[in-house]
Amino acid sequence: MPVMPLPYRIVVGLEVHVQILTDTKLFCGCRTTFGAPPNSQVCPVCLGMPGTLPVMNRRAFELALRAALALNCKIAGFTKWDRKNYYYPDLPKNYQISQYDLPFSSDGWLEINAAVDPKKDYRPKKVGIIRAHLEEDAGKLLHDETGRGGDSKVDLNRTGTPLLEIVSKPEINSPEEAKAYLEEIRLMLREIGVSDCEMQEGSLRCDANVNIHVPWEGGTAATPLVEVKNLNSISSVGRAIAYESARQYAEFQKDPANYRFGQVLKRTAGWDDARGVTVVQRHKEEAADYRYFPDPDLVPVVVSESEIEAARVAMGELPARQRKRLQAEPYALSAYDAGVLTAKGRKLVAYYEQVAAAVGDGKQAANRLSDFVLSALNERKEAIDQFPVSSAAFADFLKQTTGIAQQDRRGVFQFMLEHASDAGTAMKALNIQPPSAFDERALRAAVREAMAANAQAVEDFRKGKAAAANRIKGHVMKANKGAPNDVVQRLLDEELAKG
Numbered sequence: 001m002p003v004m005p006l007p008y009r010i011v012v013g014l015e016v017h018v019q020i021l022t023d024t025k026l027f028c029g030c031r032t033t034f035g036a037p038p039n040s041q042v043c044p045v046c047l048g049m050p051g052t053l054p055v056m057n058r059r060a061f062e063l064a065l066r067a068a069l070a071l072n073c074k075i076a077g078f079t080k081w082d083r084k085n086y087y088y089p090d091l092p093k094n095y096q097i098s099q100y101d102l103p104f105s106s107d108g109w110l111e112i113n114a115a116v117d118p119k120k121d122y123r124p125k126k127v128g129i130i131r132a133h134l135e136e137d138a139g140k141l142l143h144d145e146t147g148r149g150g151d152s153k154v155d156l157n158r159t160g161t162p163l164l165e166i167v168s169k170p171e172i173n174s175p176e177e178a179k180a181y182l183e184e185i186r187l188m189l190r191e192i193g194v195s196d197c198e199m200q201e202g203s204l205r206c207d208a209n210v211n212i213h214v215p216w217e218g219g220t221a222a223t224p225l226v227e228v229k230n231l232n233s234i235s236s237v238g239r240a241i242a243y244e245s246a247r248q249y250a251e252f253q254k255d256p257a258n259y260r261f262g263q264v265l266k267r268t269a270g271w272d273d274a275r276g277v278t279v280v281q282r283h284k285e286e287a288a289d290y291r292y293f294p295d296p297d298l299v300p301v302v303v304s305e306s307e308i309e310a311a312r313v314a315m316g317e318l319p320a321r322q323r324k325r326l327q328a329e330p331y332a333l334s335a336y337d338a339g340v341l342t343a344k345g346r347k348l349v350a351y352y353e354q355v356a357a358a359v360g361d362g363k364q365a366a367n368r369l370s371d372f373v374l375s376a377l378n379e380r381k382e383a384i385d386q387f388p389v390s391s392a393a394f395a396d397f398l399k400q401t402t403g404i405a406q407q408d409r410r411g412v413f414q415f416m417l418e419h420a421s422d423a424g425t426a427m428k429a430l431n432i433q434p435p436s437a438f439d440e441r442a443l444r445a446a447v448r449e450a451m452a453a454n455a456q457a458v459e460d461f462r463k464g465k466a467a468a469a470n471r472i473k474g475h476v477m478k479a480n481k482g483a484p485n486d487v488v489q490r491l492l493d494e495e496l497a498k499g
């Protein structure tokens with residue numbers, strides 16, 4: 001079905017917060033373990049007691065640096081901490097330590113696939129990154145949701161956990177692009193060990209700044225910005241952008257002279273996932289409302305060239321580069337296949353590369369991996385490093401079972417999975433001969449025997465029922481497990497043609 005182009009252009013900037021994978025918090029030694037009993041991971045520093053002094057966690061900074069380099073950001077040699085002042089019950093200090101005018105990194109980009117059908121083609125698009133900075137997280141409020149007006153409680157375990165805030169330029173132009181951007185950030189940050197990016201656990205959070213540009217009176221009219229919050233899955237980000245942009249278009253049509261960017265203040269909206277609507281809330285505070293000022297308790301951070309170099313080395317190969325490498329020789333995969341493998345992570349790509357080297361054919365290795373390994377991983381809900389069949393055992397399986405009936409091949413693989421055995425052992429246990437064990441003369445005799453035993457099928461075939469030949473072939477394959485499928489088919493065709 002052709003998709004009608006929208007009568008407006010969607011313009012989105014995303015603000016992503018990711019929790020950095022450190023054992024301890026950003027400015028104190030408290031643990032960051034998820035799911036610990038409420039308020040069990042707190043100390044006077046993260047509780048904001050007077051007289052305490054924060055000390056920066058160098059590991060958090062190293063990981064943030066790694067992420068910023070992966071986002072192609074420029075790294076500032078000198079960076080400082082600022083207090084962002086606001087009152088909120090889950091922030092006992094009444095300010096958050098963040099970075100204001102001198103973030104440690106800025107001016108980067110991330111390449112995403114902006115193809116209309118990402119399954120078929122790959123259209124690279126660079127989304128600009130304004131800045132990525134470090135800050136501490138706030139705690140969590142637990143509200144009574146029974147509706148009986150019970151108390152709200154606060155859990156301060158999360159207070160002070162290191163967060164990386166990544167702010168994109170408003171260069172995302174569809175719900176699909178927003179999803180592609182988030183998926184790429186999640187894959188990349190997981191692979192380089194910066195964050196586990198679990199949206200369910202809140203270690204990846206996203207706010208979307210949405211407005212639309214409408215062709216109007218020979219020019220373009222922009223609608224007021226709305227920042228959509230509470231987006232707790234990648235698909236909800238896509239739905240919220242689609243809904244909010246359509247809502248803004250409807251507003252604009254009601255009052256095109258006044259519903260304009262600059263005339264109406266920026267607002268925040270919550271996303272109600274169950275109803276599939278955005279709920280516009282308050283006016284957004286301006287930066288001046290937060291009274292930012294440099295934190296007098298923390299020393300500025302100076303970043304050396306050697307630290308940057310070390311972070312670059314620790315980063316390893318990024319997904320974008322890996323995708324390109326898999327499309328080149330010796331693998332020569334399609335953009336889609338390279339994308340599927342890369343999305344499964346580096347360990348799976350390494351497994352694939354070992355199989356491809358052993359069988360000497362990149363495309364075939366990718367197809368067989370998809371037929372056998374990927375589906376088994378899915379079914380068993382396993383990661384590749386727990387998989388019972390090693391890359392060498394899988395390559396050996398492919399060699400030994402080439403040409404045998406698909407059903408037998410699956411049986412062999414299933415046996416290998418269940419018993420963590422090699423292909424040879426599995427074939428012996430299942431009484432399946434390798435194709436090389438069959439010579440043509442013996443197979444021709446077997447075909448003739450099967451035809452004699454299935455006279456009715458032979459007669460049906462000769463009366464024009466082509467499918468009847470399958471019954472004879474089934475008979476041959478059953479009696480000769482592991483016989484090469486294509487050879488049996490050819491011999492049967494020849495024998496049937498003799499009339």
Ligand SMILES: [Zn+2]
Pocket residue numbers: 025028029030041042043044045046047160
């Ligand atoms: Zn603490």
